[in-house]
Amino acid sequence: MLNLIIFGPPGSGKGTQSARITKKYCLTHISTGDLLREEMARATELGKEIAGFIDQGILVPDDIVIKELKQTLKQYSLETGFIFDGFPRTLVQAEMLDEMLNSVAMAVDMVISIDVSEQELLQRLMGRSEDSGRSDDCEEVIWKRIEVYKSQSLPLIGYYADQGKLVKINGMDPVDKVFGKISHAIDTYVKDKEVIPEVL
Numbered sequence: 001m002l003n004l005i006i007f008g009p010p011g012s013g014k015g016t017q018s019a020r021i022t023k024k025y026c027l028t029h030i031s032t033g034d035l036l037r038e039e040m041a042r043a044t045e046l047g048k049e050i051a052g053f054i055d056q057g058i059l060v061p062d063d064i065v066i067k068e069l070k071q072t073l074k075q076y077s078l079e080t081g082f083i084f085d086g087f088p089r090t091l092v093q094a095e096m097l098d099e100m101l102n103s104v105a106m107a108v109d110m111v112i113s114i115d116v117s118e119q120e121l122l123q124r125l126m127g128r129s130e131d132s133g134r135s136d137d138c139e140e141v142i143w144k145r146i147e148v149y150k151s152q153s154l155p156l157i158g159y160y161a162d163q164g165k166l167v168k169i170n171g172m173d174p175v176d177k178v179f180g181k182i183s184h185a186i187d188t189y190v191k192d193k194e195v196i197p198e199v200l
């Protein structure tokens with residue numbers, strides 16, 4: 001059983017790679033971006049509030065994200081094994097996740113951090129904007145998201161590096177190659193820890 005975090009700037013391929021990791025390692029995929037967009041699509045009062053943040057490219061406040069996450073996790077046994085995609089994005093969220101997992105004698109196993117240049121991020125997200133219909137995939141908002149990533153999320157690199165949990169992956173390569181490197185990192189971790197997941 002594994003608990004992974006996939007971390008990186010907007011457009012680095014977190015969602016893309018999470019889908020593949022989920023399939024290969026039989027994990028439950030939790031994307032806070034998807035959860036928040038689902039709430040927006042329901043057009044609830046909360047959804048409208050969330051849209052106010054996402055449309056500007058800024059982070060949704062921790063209390064809202066944590067509440068959404070906790071509600072979703074209630075549907076699963078924590079023993080399932082998760083890939084957290086786009087969560088945590090702040091130190092408060094990281095500490096909350098540690099607390100929650102520790103309370104059931106579990107922990108984050110590995111944090112996969114995907115590095116991609118800013119120009120490439122812009123190019124990918126502008127490319128996606130043609131069919132994503134996402135309000136935050138426009139140039140001005142993309143730059144804001146990158147800036148927010150650098151100021152609010154990047155400090156998590158140190159938080160997880162200090163715990164010896166960080167794996168850095170060059171995300172500039174094609175999707176299959178990036179996935180190959182991620183799989184290698186996970187397989188090596190699993191082997192070194194002598195934990196044999198059912199999927200192997």
Ligand code: B4P
Binds near residue numbers: 014033036058090136
């Ligand atoms: P997210 O939904 O997490 O989305 P993202 O960071 O924009 O994208 P991701 O990295 O998953 O990119 P993808 O694989 O799709 O966040 C959206 C917003 O929600 C945030 O800005 C924030 O406001 C809010 N939010 C979410 N979580 C939050 C939290 N925890 N706290 C507070 N606020 C939160 O890839 C992008 C494109 O690149 C795709 O078109 C893909 O096909 C392409 N691509 C991927 N890999 C590629 C590769 N190797 N080569 C070429 N193209 C590639």
